[in-house]
């Protein structure tokens with residue numbers, strides 16, 4: 040099926056792009072087009088005008104800042120992030136994740152910004168970015184605001200972004216401990232995924248903080264609070280019993296949809312398995328870095 044007619048603009052500044060999209064909801068930002076064009080062809084999305092952001096310089100930068108934070112421009116493709124030396128050195132799990140998103144065609148043109156803004160629940164990056172405690176930088180007609188990755192997705196295919204707000208950048212603290220990611224998928228997109236990020240005490244094998252997120256089984260990534268609390272202050276050697284003591288209770292608190300990826304009980308079970316596999320890897324990585 041063909042899309043309905045639309046006009047196309049290619050601004051060269053962020054301000055012009057924001058103005059061109061406006062807040063009427065009749066125009067949309069266009070990045071790699073991998074989600075948008077499919078949805079337009081299926082007539083699920085109709086828009087009068089596409090505003091292409093590919094000509095705006097600076098939106099595809101990746102840097103480690105003096106404040107020890109990693110900034111990823113929203114226009115970075117999955118392929119670009121996977122290959123970037125800063126990401127490979129400081130967040131190798133994110134590099135591996137981006138190297139395995141979708142297929143080579145989608146990885147080459149699909150962007151991290153488009154992935155987040157589409158709000159598809161069966162996605163890889165949102166879970167990892169929430170575990171990394173990332174903030175998303177949104178710039179609109181009224182200024183700039185930061186939204187935590189945990190709060191960005193409101194519900195299935197819906198985010199807190201206003202129509203005129205351009206996601207310009209994703210920012211997260213440089214990880215100081217092991218970061219791991221596991222997913223299970225039957226088809227193209229993940230059915231369940233789990234990401235874990237620890238910070239470690241400087242002089243011992245003790246976990247200072249743990250962030251654990253489970254994704255793809257509800258509309259947005261969810262924390263496993265009981266597991267995070269159980270890991271805090273724990274020596275690496277005690278990780279497995281600490282998780283096992285609270286796992287059933289933690290998994291029961293997840294909000295899980297029955298969908299074509301499987302029933303809630305099945306996905307809850309998968310989440311538990313993936314969590315323990317993450318923990319095994321994090322323990323190995325944590326011991327190696329001591």
Ligand SMILES: Cc1cc2nc3c(=O)[nH]c(=O)nc-3n(C[C@H](O)[C@H](O)[C@H](O)COP(=O)(O)OP(=O)(O)OC[C@H]3O[C@@H](n4cnc5c(N)ncnc54)[C@H](O)[C@@H]3O)c2cc1C
Pocket residue numbers: 067068069070071072073074075076077092113114139140141142145148149150151152153154155156157161162163164204205206207227228229
């Ligand atoms: C066959 C296939 C398999 C896939 N498999 C996976 C998978 O395994 N895991 C996974 O995580 N994802 C998967 N995806 C999703 C893929 O990651 C996204 O399609 C891609 O990242 C979207 O980026 P884009 O630049 O093409 O977005 P676009 O299609 O250009 O835009 C998507 C939406 O985001 C908005 N938008 C884009 N950029 C911005 C911005 N900077 N600011 C504000 N709004 C913006 C657009 O207006 C639109 O609403 C798959 C997609 C396909 C088609």
